[in-house]
Amino acid sequence: MKRVLSTLAAGLAFALAATASQAQEPIRIGVIETLSGPSAVLGQHARDGFQLAIRQLGGKMGGREVQVIVVDDEQKPDVAIQRVQGLIDRDKVDFVVGPIFSNVLQAIQAPVVNSRAFLISANAGPSSYAGKACHENMFVTSYQNDQVHEVLGAYAQARNMRRVFLLAPNYQAGRDAMAGFKRHFRGEIVDEAFTPLGHLDFAAELARIGSSRPDGLFTFMPGGMGVNLVRQYRQAGLVDRTPFLSAFTVDESTLPAQQDSAIGMIGGMTWAPNMDNPQNKKFVADFEAAFGYVPGSYAMQAYDSAMLIDSAVRAVNGNLTNRDAVRTALRKADFVSLRGNFRFANNHYPIQDFYTVRAAKRPDGKFQTEIVERVFTNYTDVYAQDCPMRW
Template identity: 65%
Template sequence: MKTQLTLAATALLVGTAMTPALAQEKIKLGVIVTLSGPAAALGQQVRDGFALAVKDLGSKMGGRDVEVVVVDDELKPDAAVTKVKGLLERDKVDFVIGPIFSNILQAIHRPVTESKTFLISPNAGPSTFAGKDCNPFFYVTSYQNDQVHEILGKVAQDRGYKRMYLMVPNYQAGKDSVAGFKLDYKGEIVEESYMPLNTLDFQPELSKISSQKPDALFTFMPGGLGVNLVKQYRQAGLADSIPVLSAFTVDESTLPAQQDAAVGMFGGANWAPNLDNPPNKKFVASYEAAYNVVPGTYAFQAYDAAMLIDSAVKAVKGDLSNKDAVQAALKKADFTSLRGTFKFNTNGYPIQDFYLTKVAKRPDGKFQTEIVQKVFENYGDRYAKDCKAAN
């Protein structure tokens, strides 16, 4: 009997261990982000944050070597579709990680998920895939777009700002940002200004803000848009009289260019470099040592995306052939997030804490966002109730 039990246990171990052939096959990860034009700094943070995580993992996931293929979506939906099909068909990647912008995500979502390849977004989280169109092959390590903007709406309401001027880019994430802001804000909106994504000159809008004298400006202007807006806002003399509540306008991707012009401006985020926990402190120090810049949300969310994938690969012992098993492992999110509290909602978007942040200049001369207060705790998005996918 003892011999039989030993043979059975041995057979079980052999059945669950990774085969030598599988162990020799590399896990291929395709990163698609914006790496050209004014928004390149955002994509660079994702690329570098992800690369740092892979390095910290010893370039292995679940015992298998990892190969990362990085492509530039050029912030063009058509180009992004071509690039992502190359990742799927030529490179045969096991996971696609990206993109930055929601319009690019909307373009690549179908070709990736219909190929039954897992798509992990380290930034874009549009409402379109959070509700009834959620997908078991799609997971987000950032947020649902509305949520970050909800922070600023609640802060504006709580601080008694009675008149607000809203200025955002004219695409899906901009529309989501306004919807998010309006959830808690009940005061007067003196104007909603929707700007082209290639706007460089904000003087006409700044003149309107100056004449209408709102209590505060709410804006979402990522990348180069935010750099120009903040500099022109400060130069126009508005920063000292009309506070700025922003999302992705003053953050670690734009602060090296904005510098003193951004100091004192507020933001909303799910994280900040000074978030006080040991893994985050290690991450920030390692990132600054490797790249000589302060990491932003884009970098930390990409780091978490890599750790999420690693947790799933480990859970299935390196065997990615069973898609249902990989999906279940991703859903568990069995890793330590740099933000602390983190779990997936039913729609594959996070439940997490959110903060009001403020731009500060550090003693070493670098600029970073710092936490002012926690605004939402263990907060899930409002679209998850409509998700019927088996996430």
């Protein structure tokens, strides 16, 4: 009995010492974003949104200091693998947040989820991890890639567009965009054009659109690609006769460069800066005061990612040693999202509302997207049914 009591006491002392030691160490969060090249503005939004949340939390989660380590994936999967491996091996991060692009997420997913860290994707939401390949250590705070594009397919269908031209970059998110649009559109697809990622000269594509004379164009062109496409589309005189429908092509990351060329163009999203709830009004005001520009969805989702992590850390009283407990706390998503309704499906992708949004110029001269109407309510992506996780 003495030996048993002695062993129990030693084990308890070790556990208490480990907990105390952990409490003294900061929570380490690696943020991996695209911060260089034509799409750097997207990563800037995400980085700033995350940093604003940490600032508002007083630099602590669950009573523990937080150390944020930001790295640039350069929009290159091979670079991303090296950077994320450094976060895991050298920096011993507890969470990895990011990235922007789906091909980068596909590169870093296995190294992260097979380590001690949890992966929180604050933007990329490829179909490849929403179904059979879902993973218990990966959470997505944005959407499944198809869903935002489904909004535009439903919009085109509701407005009796009979013939639509589709245009997207040739990588996973581009293919998901095409699939998403087609899910609710029943008309004719006049043509489908895939461009290289980073494509900036759309003369050939615009010529094809002009000659096919569709009832609308649906496109997904994020970052610098979207800036050039919108400008060239307006210059080609196609706006008046072929409505421009897009996701991530016209948003707060591209509008400062597109400006008047984009006004009136319709998009799909889960949120817009003018969303009418108290937490979002405060977020937008605080963000603009801190960084001097209008936040986009990338910033909102990164902010929510920080609040998700904070909710989990608080639920386990700052003790991250029990990964099952942390995972359970993450699944509960016990925080107030800037977009309102938010909870996780069994595949760890969100169940949320989706809207059409329109590019507009504010009275102060700045540009933003604004909510037009809700299209889907409490919407779960179609791949969740194939995810074997049940909880």
